[in-house]
Amino acid sequence: MAFDGIVTRAMAKELHDTLATGRLSKIYQPTDTEIVLTFRSKGKNHALLLSAHPSYARVHITNDTYQNPQNPPMFCMLLRKHLAGGFLEKVEQFENERIIQFSFVSKDELGDQTSKRIIMEVMGKHSNIMLVDNETDMIIDSIKHISSSVNRHRTILPGQTYKLPPSQEKLNPFTLEPTEFARKLDFNTGQMNKQILNMLQGVSPVLANEMAQQAYLGDKEKYAQVYTLFIDKLKQDDYEPTYFRGKKEDFYVMDLAGIEGVREQYSSMSELIDAFYSGKAERDRVKQQAGDLIRFLKNERDKNIRKLSIHENTLKKAEKADSYQRRGELLTAHMHQIKQGDTEAVVTDYYDPDQQQLTITLNPNKTPSENAQSYFKQYNKLKKSRTMVELELEKTNSEIDYIDQLIQQVEGAREQDVEEIREELREQGYLKAKAQQKKNKKPNLPQPETYTATDGTTILVGHNNKQNEYLTMKLAHKQDTWLHTKDIPGSHVVIRATEPTEETLEEAAKLAAWFSKSKLSSSVPVDYTKIRHVKKPNGAKPGFVTYDQQKTLYVTPDEQFVKRLGKK
Secondary structure, eight states, rough: OOOOOHHHHHHHHHHHHHHHHOEEEEEEEEEEEEEEEEEEEEEEEEEEEOOOOTOOEEEEEESSSOOOOOSSSSHHHHHHHHHOOOOEEEEEETTTTEEEEEEEEEETTTEEEEEEEEEEEEGGGGHHHHHHHTTOOBBBESOBBOOOOSSSOOOTTSSSSSOOOOOOOOBTTTSSHHHHHHOOOOOOTOOEEEHHEEEHTTTOOHHHHHHHHTTOOHHHHHHHHHHHHHHHHHHEEEEOOOOEESOOOEEESSSSSSSSEEEOSSSSSHHHHHHHHTTTTHHHHHHHHHHHHHHHHHHHHHEEEHHHHHHHHHHHHHHHHHHHHHHHHHHHHHHHGGGGTEEEEEEEEETTTTOOOEEHHHHHHHOHHHHHHHHHOOOOOOHHHHHHHHHHHHHHHHHHHHHHHHHHHHHOOOOHHHHHHHHHHHHTTOOOTTTTTTTTTOOOOOOEEEEOOTTTTTEOOOHHHHHHHHIIIIISSSEEEEEETTTTTOEEEEEEEEOOOOOHHHHHHHHHHHOOOOOOOEEEEEEEEEEEGGOOOOTTOOOOOOESSSSEEEOOOOOOHHHHHOOO
């Protein structure tokens, strides 16, 4: 993931051109590593995401929606105090490093004009977001605090003077002459890509590899020529934001022949990076928030699998019940031949077509009648246990299906879906109820996700059982079309149309297939029928329904297609 100095340069220019002179209207902090700033610029609202996530650090304008916590963190409150209502003067990159500065002019509590800047350092796990006073270079606060015991080179704490990260002593490619670049290469040691990487400031391995490949086995003149070709293109801001979709996804400011995969071009760096990271960071946050849920559900599933094995073994024993009944009846028929103290009885098996002899084990301490009754008791016990075990087997299999469905829902959940799943588990008795729940507090209605078909028809998708049940049993109309993967855990999908077109049916089926356990499969069967044919059995678990008069479509899920429908 090449968010290098070149990408930072392109992004800084794009953000300056789009946001400079804009007014900062909203500030919120959805997570402990992310800030969203909303600007009103050139007649439009733009949401700027600053992320210091250890794996997904980035900065770009985003179309994704982020939750605004009811209780904003302290860093968010401080940004609001110093910057809310202020104007963005300029956005600039420091040299060719992964550092972007946002300079603001705003007013303090007394109405005096102040000058502050947000410094965004996009440096992997060391990424940070800092608010700095322009006059004193003092750090007002940062999203991550770094003490001297953690980093001996610089301290990032309120009241400290802001210092740039330690220099790597590399050369800025935008000021380095091509002849000087070629002169510094050592053609005897080889590994030209590593030499380029170690020489040029802000250049990532993907660009260094591309330059080395294009100048492969060339002389100094060839390397100078390739270098000039790349740098001149970048100096002119001639960007081709490209998403590489292959075994390993990547992106860059231009098309690079050395990266495998299908190319997808974007009109801006923000659109590219928003598309590349969309969902990745959220899935990571959901994974952290719901990690305990996944562990709990998998433990519950394992317990039920063990219970299933015990029931199946008991059922195998119960299948011998008829043989005990036969022995009891044969002993009764041959009672006159048996004496107390016998350890076995050899009798004619009337149930055998060949009338074979059958040896029956006896308890010598019991009378012949008591031995027969013992076999009848064992028969009745096993018969009764078989009925109970069959019910328990059905119940355990249903429990496993329910837990599988919950696991699938948690793994594909959005942030707002996780709490609803927790609430369902509390209601079903799997988790303890919250002690601090307020009485008479109305619960929030579930919010299924909305998609728009190509012809403009609304398609609704439930992401958990609460949303599924609300969507199917309350929100949908009787003439709406309902879809669900056939015999596969997944979402309820509803088309808000009486007679949807074949194209819309197929699009909704692709949504149902994507939001199911078979999202990575091909030719997934999806049933569809009218809502009026969908029923919830009495006492059924949330989200469980039966349906009839269905037809089946076979579709192949496509993530990019789902994203396109969502953006509409």
